[in-house]
Amino acid sequence: MSTLKSSAEDLTLNADGSGNDVIIQSNGSTKAIVTAEGTVGIGAASSNHPLQVKSTTSNYVTRLENDTAAGHGLIIQAGNSASTYTLRCTNHDATVDSLQCESAGDVNIPIGNLVIGTNGKGIDFSAQTATATGTTTSEILDSYEEGNWTGSLTSATPPSSVPTATGTYVKIGRQVTVNIIFSNKNTTGGSGKMYVSGLPFTAAAGHVGSYASHSLEAQGSFGSSYAVGVVIEFLEMNDAAGWGDVQMVAGSGKYLNATVTYQV
Numbered sequence: 302m303s304t305l306k307s308s309a310e311d312l313t314l315n316a317d318g319s320g321n322d323v324i325i326q327s328n329g330s331t332k333a334i335v336t337a338e339g340t341v342g343i344g345a346a347s348s349n350h351p352l353q354v355k356s357t358t359s360n361y362v363t364r365l366e367n368d369t370a371a372g373h374g375l376i377i378q379a380g381n382s383a384s385t386y387t388l389r390c391t392n393h394d395a396t397v398d399s400l401q402c403e404s405a406g407d408v409n410i411p412i413g414n415l416v417i418g419t420n421g422k423g424i425d426f427s428a429q430t431a432t433a434t435g436t437t438t439s440e441i442l443d444s445y446e447e448g449n450w451t452g453s454l455t456s457a458t459p460p461s462s463v464p465t466a467t468g469t470y471v472k473i474g475r476q477v478t479v480n481i482i483f484s485n486k487n488t489t490g491g492s493g494k495m496y497v498s499g500l501p502f503t504a505a506a507g508h509v510g511s512y513a514s515h516s517l518e519a520q521g522s523f524g525s526s527y528a529v530g531v532v533i534e535f536l537e538m539n540d541a542a543g544w545g546d547v548q549m550v551a552g553s554g555k556y557l558n559a560t561v562t563y564q565v
Contacts, residue, residue, distance in 0.1 A: 379404035446472040450501040452481045456549035457493025470501045475564045477502050483557040488549060495549040497533040504528035504563040528563035
C-alpha cells in the first residue's frame with residue numbers, strides 16, 4: 302500500500318513494494334515520476350537517466366536562475382577521471398552532437414560553426430604569455446574573412462580602357478593579405494604613376510608587399526608594392542638612384558602579379 306506521511310517538517314511519498322513508482326498526475330495525465338530505481342522524470346512517463354526533463358511546448362525546457370547578488374548560474378561536473386564528457390548537446394533524436402565539453406577540458410563542435418554574433422567580439426588570448434619586448438595592443442581575434450575583389454590597373458593618366466582583374470583576399474583580425482594577377486592586359490593611353498585601385502579594405506597605413514610584372518615598367522620586372530588607402534602603389538629600383546614610383550608603360554600584352562599584406 303502506498304502511503305503519504307507528514308511530520309513537523311517533512312512530507313514523504315512512498316510507493317510500497319519492490320518495483321513500484323511514485324507518479325504525479327493531473328487529470329489522469331502523468332506530469333512527473335520517481336521510479337523505483339531512483340530516476341526522476343518530469344514531463345515524461347518514464348526515465349532512463351537520473352533526471353530527465355521533457356517538454357512538448359515551444360518554450361525552453363528548463364530555466365535555472367539565481368537571483369542573488371553574488372550568485373552563480375550552473376555547475377556541471379564530470380563523474381570522475383574516466384568520464385568522457387561534462388556536457389553534450391545533441392539534436393532532437395540524440396544521433397548527432399552539436400557540442401561536446403570533454404572532462405579533460407577540450408570543447409568540440411562536431412558539426413556546424415562557432416558563430417560570434419556581436420561585432421568586435423571574438424576569441425580572447427589574454428591568458429597567453431605576451432611579448433617581453435614590444436607593447437601589446439590587443440589579444441582578441443575578432444575577425445576572419447576571405448573572398449574576392451576586383452582591382453583596376455590604372456595610372457595618373459588612366460588607360461583608354463582601364464583593365465580589371467579578380468583578386469583574392471584573406472582578413473585575419475586587422476591583417477589583410479591580397480593577391481591579384483593581370484594577364485595579357487592592354488594599357489594603351491595610360492601614363493604616369495601606376496597603381497591598382499579597389500582594395501577590399503582601406504589600409505590604415507602603407508604596408509609593403511611585392512610584385513612581379515612584364516612589359517609594365519622600364520627599369521625591371523620585380524619591386525616593392527605597398528597599400529595606401531584603397532590602392533596598391535609600386536616602387537622600383539632606379540639603378541643607383543634609390544627607389545622610385547613605377548611609371549605606366551602603355552600598350553598591349555601587359556602582365557602584373559601583386560601581393561600585399563597590410564593592416565586596417
